[in-house]
Amino acid sequence: MARAPVTDWASDWDHLDPAWVGNPYPIWQGLRDRCPVARTDRYRGVYFPTRYADIRKVAYDPDRFSSRRVVVREGEYRVNSPPITSDPPEHRPMRMVLIPPFTPQAVAKLEPQTRSVCNELIDRILVQEACDAAVDYAQHIPVRIIAHMLGIPAEHGDRFRAWITMALQEGVTNQAALKQAEQEISEYFAAQIAERRTRPGDDLVSFLIEARHPDGEAFTDRQVLGALRLLLIAGIDTTWSAIGSSLWHLATHPHDRERLVREPALIDTAIEEFLRAYAPVTMAREVVEDTELAGCPMKKGEMVMLSFPAANRDPDKFAHADAVKIDRAENPHVAFGLGIHRCIGSNLARMEMRIALAEWLKRIPDFSLDRTRPMTWSEGAVRGPRVLPIVMAAR
Amino acid sequence: MTSGITLRVDPDKCQGHARCSALAPELFQLDEFGNARERLGTCSEPDQIDKAYVARANCPEEAIIITEG
Ligand code: HEM
Ligand code: SF4
Numbered sequence: 287m288a289r290a291p292v293t294d295w296a297s298d299w300d301h302l303d304p305a306w307v308g309n310p311y312p313i314w315q316g317l318r319d320r321c322p323v324a325r326t327d328r329y330r331g332v333y334f335p336t337r338y339a340d341i342r343k344v345a346y347d348p349d350r351f352s353s354r355r356v357v358v359r360e361g362e363y364r365v366n367s368p369p370i371t372s373d374p375p376e377h378r379p380m381r382m383v384l385i386p387p388f389t390p391q392a393v394a395k396l397e398p399q400t401r402s403v404c405n406e407l408i409d410r411i412l413v414q415e416a417c418d419a420a421v422d423y424a425q426h427i428p429v430r431i432i433a434h435m436l437g438i439p440a441e442h443g444d445r446f447r448a449w450i451t452m453a454l455q456e457g458v459t460n461q462a463a464l465k466q467a468e469q470e471i472s473e474y475f476a477a478q479i480a481e482r483r484t485r486p487g488d489d490l491v492s493f494l495i496e497a498r499h500p501d502g503e504a505f506t507d508r509q510v511l512g513a514l515r516l517l518l519i520a521g522i523d524t525t526w527s528a529i530g531s532s533l534w535h536l537a538t539h540p541h542d543r544e545r546l547v548r549e550p551a552l553i554d555t556a557i558e559e560f561l562r563a564y565a566p567v568t569m570a571r572e573v574v575e576d577t578e579l580a581g582c583p584m585k586k587g588e589m590v591m592l593s594f595p596a597a598n599r600d601p602d603k604f605a606h607a608d609a610v611k612i613d614r615a616e617n618p619h620v621a622f623g624l625g626i627h628r629c630i631g632s633n634l635a636r637m638e639m640r641i642a643l644a645e646w647l648k649r650i651p652d653f654s655l656d657r658t659r660p661m662t663w664s665e666g667a668v669r670g671p672r673v674l675p676i677v678m679a680a681r
Numbered sequence: 682m683t684s685g686i687t688l689r690v691d692p693d694k695c696q697g698h699a700r701c702s703a704l705a706p707e708l709f710q711l712d713e714f715g716n717a718r719e720r721l722g723t724c725s726e727p728d729q730i731d732k733a734y735v736a737r738a739n740c741p742e743e744a745i746i747i748t749e750g
Contacts, residue, residue: 382714389715390699554703558739616738618700624741628696633715 296321300328301358301568301591302458307665311608314596323582329358331588332570333579338600338620340580344571344592345624348373351571351590353627357454357667358570358589361461365468367516368509370627377626380505380513383497384630387435387490393634396431400638403430404645412649412678416656419537420530420674427642428525431634432517437489438478445474450523458666468515475514479507490517517631524566525635527670528621529642531564532557534671535610536647537655542612547651550644556612557639562619563610565595566670569623594620595669652679685725687748688733690717694744701736701745708733717744 292303295313300306306313317324317336324334335341344351352373355364365371369381386392407426411417429443449467457464478491486492494510505513536543546556569592573584584590598619601607622629629635655661659675688708690701697715701708708729709717724730737745 385697385714389711389713390702391711558700615735618739618741618743620741622698622741625696628698628742633699 296324297326298328299324299326299334302665307663307669310595310669311599314593314599315601315608318596318600323580325582329360329589331585332358332591333573333582333584333588334591334593334596335579336593336596336600337580338597338603341592341594341597341620342624343579344590345620345627348377348571348626350574350577351592352574353377353571355572355589356569357458358591359458359464361464363461363464365464367512367519369513369630370516370520374626379499380509381626381630382500383494383505384513384517387493388630388632388634390633390637393637396434396634397637397641399434400427400431400641401645403427404642405649408645408649416659417653417676417678418674419533419676420526420671423646424529424533424642424671424674425523425526427529427638428522428635431638432521435490436478436514436517437482437487437491445470446518446522450519453519454523454668455664455666471515471518472511475511476507478514479510490514520629521631521634523664523668523670525631525638527566527664527668528561528564528635528639530671530674531566531669532560532639532643533646533676534655534661534674535560535564536643537653537674537676539610540654542610543647543651543653546612546643547647550647552613553640553644555614555617557636557643558617558619559610559612559614560639561621562598562604562614562617564670565598565619565621566668567621567623567629568593568595568667568669569627570667594623597624650678653677684750685723686730686733686750687723688719688721689746689748690719691744691746692716692718694742695740696742696744698741700739700741704739705729705732705736709736 292298292300314336322337326332353371369377407423411422429446430440433440449471452463452467482492571590571592573586573588576586577584599607622632653676656675656677662673664670664672695716701717702711708720710720711717733747737747
């Protein structure tokens with residue numbers, strides 16, 4: 287379906303416009319200079335702050351900017367997935383339950399598993415003629431690890447990815463796809479919950495069934511289901527995008543690639559820079575009452591984009607914000623959000639990125655973007671390469 | 682006599698991004714909910730002082746408070 291072309295980014299922006307999908311950064315810099323809180327009448331009215339300071343204010347103010355809607359899409363359909371769609375005080379109980387399995391210490395135990403998943407994928411890539419780093423590599427890693435954590439067979443991964451594409455990409459403009467994905471995910475997890483009630487295991491589904499509110503109450507099946515659905519949706523295409531964007535950068539910047547091969551100790555710093563420069567996740571909030579931001583009036587019931595990617599590119603906060611410096615020493619980026627909703631999976635995502643890139647560079651140190659084949663970026667709330675053709679140097 | 686610093690994580694601001702504990706594990710530790718706490722209240726080793734400033738510069742929530750002297 288062709289969308290109406292954007293007439294003016296400041297008053298009619300559209301994050302599904304092909305120019306934005308392909309390369310949003312110059313558009314955002316233009317807005318920062320002339321209209322730091324842009325607006326569109328599309329999607330029933332959405333504001334778009336592009337400055338770090340304003341984005342920070344929105345993230346820190348759940349009283350004025352509610353998480354009851356966190357995705358900008360056409361249609362009224364709402365999805366309830368605590369903690370990401372809850373505000374204080376309901377937000378905290380489910381969040382506190384979900385944090386312990388995702389601490390750095392907890393995810394470190396998954397490193398050997400992640401390393402073997404990556405190496406299996408690389409084994410297959412090395413015997414192929416042509417390689418797609420998104421399709422053959424990045425997209426599989428988070429699926430396999432979250433399936434492992436949930437105690438679910440790895441073969442179900444294809445279904446997970448199909449649901450996520452339906453919910454997050456098609457779902458922006460197509461309510462039927464969104465509803466269908468929600469329903470199928472819910473049915474799938476309802477069956478998993480029922481099974482774990484009779485045969486508990488050492489996995490996140492069983493863990494959530496056993497989990498208790500601070501006041502000692504168990505969570506309802508609906509809450510457990512919502513949390514499982516969130517872990518699936520929040521954890522997969524985000525990390526896949528982050529790994530994909532990092533490989534895209536290395537495939538198009540041979541100096542950085544060679545340097546990382548030479549100096550593997552730089553990997554952690556490089557990953558933080560890839561997260562800053564190519565932050566995959568843009569959230570949104572609903573305006574709770576008529577208010578203003580940076581002098582721009584905002585109407586109750588409309589939405590505000592919470593663009594962590596734009597905050598990360600603000601030159602007032604990050605020196606040479608549009609330059610990717612894999613040794614950037616000061617990097618308080620907000621790819622994982624700011625404030626009370628800080629990404630619960632951040633430690634897991636970092637671990638997966640580190641191992642995915644390190645194993646790839648060990649075995650495929652010399653590679654570049656295959657410019658004879660098209661590449662594509664996803665559109666919507668999560669940005670990353672979906673098709674990433676790579677040529678590997680003959681060895 | 683080198684001048685030292687006092688180091689503190691503001692628990693109301695920290696959201697557990699775990700940047701400090703990754704960059705300076707000898708100065709910061711995380712509890713089971715991923716929130717950071719300082720291991721040392723004060724430090725005077727130049728190397729530790731440098732690391733404390735690096736951690737502060739990388740904390741997205743501006744939760745690390747350093748006081749000189
Ligand atoms: C590079 C990969 C990832 C990125 C960039 C990312 C980004 C984000 C961001 C920006 C938020 C804040 C949402 C808001 O303020 O409304 C968030 C929240 C969340 N993320 Fe992630 N995420 C990633 C991977 C993961 C993974 C692997 C998981 C778990 C398996 C996960 C689970 C969550 C959950 C549960 C929340 C909700 C936290 C809350 O509302 O308190 N994420 N993520
Ligand atoms: S970097 Fe900041 S927010 Fe993160 S754990 Fe350390 S003090 Fe807390």
